[in-house]
Structures are given as structure tokens and as C-alpha cells.
Amino acid sequence: MSASAFTAGRLVLERDLRLAMRRWSHVGDPLVFFLIVTTLFPLGLSPELSRLRDVAPGALWVAALLSSLLAADSLLKSDAQDGTLEQYVLCGQPLTWLLLAKTTAHWLLSGLPLVLISPLVAIALGVPAHALTIVVSSLLLGTLTLSLLGSIGAALTVGLRRGGLLLSLLVLPLAMPLLIFGARAIELAIAAEPVAGPLYLLAALFVLALTLAPLTAAAAVRISIE
């Protein structure tokens, strides 16, 4: 990794963060969506914490999943529209690395807030305090992986009409193992049972996504742009 590539990546990350801050009223959208969706569960099921506790793992993860998917559409959209994406392809820096930088910025804005607020939401859904570290760590790994998967979906659908819905259709089946392991981890934590299994699997999925997703997204961007 050459110094200039690293600098280019850093500049892309800073640019994305700076641009997002200019429209800072929208920065909170994924977070608000997450909060609203988790609120739907008590409203739709039951206000009793004991009952909510049973569905809390699934509810937290489904909400995080949906919020991530909604946010993924914006990863490449504005850059594609104003021609920046083309410049990234042509500029001679590794596109994989630039996309990784963009995905990181995207996660900082849409995934990290979810992770930070998750303990509060979990408590609201009846999750006992001893399980909260697992809630946070599983969602940390999960939102990172979801941002990476979302970048593949975004790259495949960039520029398409109604690409957002299609993106969700494409990414959701891929995200199902995440949902299974993540919810299971929280479920085990609530029951005070060992969580190593699902947590390791979540970590494995994250590492797999980290190594393969930016490459795949770069290939998909090249296909979509030419």
C-alpha cells in the first residue's frame, strides 16, 4: 500500500464526513429509523418487558438490518450523480481502497450511532444489564458487516431507477446469516449462557466481508460506470 493511496483514502473519508456534516440534519436519519422500528415491536406485540425480552434479540437486529439497508442506497448515489465516482475509477488510485474509505465513513455516520444507542434501546426492550456488552459487541460487528455488504449492493445498483428497493432485495438474503448469529448471541447472553460461538462466527463474517466486499464493490462499480 503506497503512501499516496493511503492519503487518497484518508482524503475520501474526510470528504465524505465533511459533506455529510453539511447536511447534518439528515445525518441522524438512520438512527431515528432504528429507534422508530424498535418502538414498533412493543406497540405491535405487547408492552410487557418479559414478553419483549424474548423478541428483543430479533427486534434489535431486524431494526439494525433495515436501517443499514436504507442507508446503503446513499453510499454511492450522490457521487454517481455528480461524476465523482467516475473520477474515483479513473484517478489511478486503487478503487478498492477508496471504496473501503467511503464505506468506513458511511459506517461512522449510519452504523456507529446505532451501536452507541443500542444499550438504551435494549433496556427499553427488557434486556437485562448483564447482556448489554454482548448487545453492543454483536451490533458493532454486525453493522460493520452490513455496511460492507451494503456497499456491494450499492455498487451493483448505482444509477438504476428504484435501485434502493432492489438493493434491499439483493442484500437481505446475504445478511440472513448475520441476523441468525447476531440474534442468537444476544439470546444466549440474556440467558447468561456462553456466547463465544455466535460471536466468533459474527467476527468471521466481518473479516470475510472486510476482505472481499470492497474488491467486489470495486468490480461492480467498474461494471456500472462504463
Add this chain to the structure above:
Amino acid sequence: MWTWLHKFASPPHFYRLAGLLAPWFGWSAFILIVGALYGGLVLAPPDYQQGDAFRIIYVHAPSAWMSLFIYVVMASSAAIGLIWRIKLAHAVAASCAPVGASFTFAALATGALWGQPMWGTWWVWDARLTSELILLFLYLGYIALRSSIDDLQRADRASAVLAIVGVVNVPIIHYSVVWWNTLHQPATVTKMAAPSISTSMLIPLLVMILGFTLCFVALLLVRVRGEVLRRERSAGWIREVMA
């Protein structure tokens, strides 16, 4: 041999050859399927535990096998098309998707019909049914992506990336779902030890699977001919075909 393969991949030769071969595969498939139907519905004795309901295996297992096999064919040919830029390979991948999706649907529907008498419920979130359902979603996503992109070449290449990502995920999805829940009976045919199914029941099953496979080849040959035409840029051999 490479010159022969290269010739085969050339559209006009493929078009002609596929046209000649398709009926042979089609009729052979028909004979095998009819034979397997007779063997499975009439000749095979009722199962000790499941009675005559077990006969659903003769449509369920081949459908499920096809749904997986076709996905692998689709992903492989998509990868070949993407890496070596062979239009015929993209044509094959495009042709696989609707056929694969339909067999996945058949596997799910026949599985549900088998589940009700066996487990007392139409649907159950066991490992096999659930991962088959997710496979259907993967097929539908592939088809949706293809139909959303107007430019055929871009559609070919984008959907090829998706197919490859999907196939990397299939074992992950499968094992995650297995780990999550298991109710489905263990594999009856593919165990290393002798299959836990008697010969008179097994033979029609194998014949049916072979019949379905030949049917798929015939369907593929017909569909790929059309896809090859769609991807053709020059008029020469098409004019001959029309004449």
C-alpha cells in the same frame, strides 16, 4: 480439443448444434420421467412409517436437487463469462435463472405438502426449508437485477458479480440455517454409508433425478439459443438462420 471448444462457443455453431441436440435431450428426459413415475407411484411399495405419502419424494427431492445444481451452473457460467468475456457463458447464466427459480418453488411447495402429513404443519422453519427459501430469494434477486438493467452487456456483468457473491454465500447460509435449527430428516441418498432407503424405492428416485437433469439440459439449450440471438451484433449468420 481447444479448437473444437472454441468452435462450440461460437454463436452460429452453438445455435445449430443446440437446435439438433435439444429434442434428443427432451424426449430422453420424457421417457425417463414417465418411467420413474411408474416405478415410484406403482412399483415401489408403501413406506413402513410414512405410507404412500413418502412418494412425494419422487418430485420433491429431484426438484430440490435441480434448484441447487442449477444455481451452481448459473454461478459457474456467470464467472466464466465475466473472467473470459464469453457471451455464450453469460447466455447460459441468464437462461438458468428462471428454470432454477421454478424448481426452487416446486421444491418448497412439494416440501410443504410432504410436511403437513409428516410433521402436522404446512410450513416449518427447519434448516432445509429455510435455506431453500433463501435460495429462492437469491434467484429472484438475480432475475430482478437483470431486468432492471437495460444494457444487456452491463446486465450480464453485474448479474454475474451478484451470482458469484451469492454462490459464496450459499454454504454460509446453509450452515448458518442448519446450526440454527434442524428438523428435516437426514439425507437419504447422499450418505457415505448405504442409503437408508430400499432399492425398489431408490431406483425410481435416481431415474427421476436423471430425467430432471436431462430436461434441464434440453430447456437450457432452447433458452440459450434465444439468448445467443439477443446478444448477436452482426447480421451474417442470423440472416442464414432466418432463411
Add this chain to the structure above:
Amino acid sequence: MSLSHFLSMGGYAMFVWPAYAITLVVLVGNVMAARASHRRALAEARRRLGMGELAG
């Protein structure tokens, strides 16, 4: 096997026969769809030829 036993499938007829019917529909549907797809491609090629969209 008697005809009545064949049709009733030992009491499981309402499961076995729909399963076979669905599979038959899928197989026949595939055949019809494949041939229709080829026919459409031919018509499209004819149109492109006529419009001069093809080189040579």
C-alpha cells in the same frame, strides 16, 4: 396395486396428487416458457435485422 389404492394413495391423496400436479405444471411451464423465449428472441432478431441494427 389396485386403482382405488393408487388414487387414494393410502389416504394421503390430498397431499401426494397436488405435489405431483405442481411439479407437472412447473415442468410443462418451463418447456412452454423456454420455447416462448426463443420465439421472442427470433422475432426480435428479425426486427433488428430489418431495422438495419445489425452490422454486416
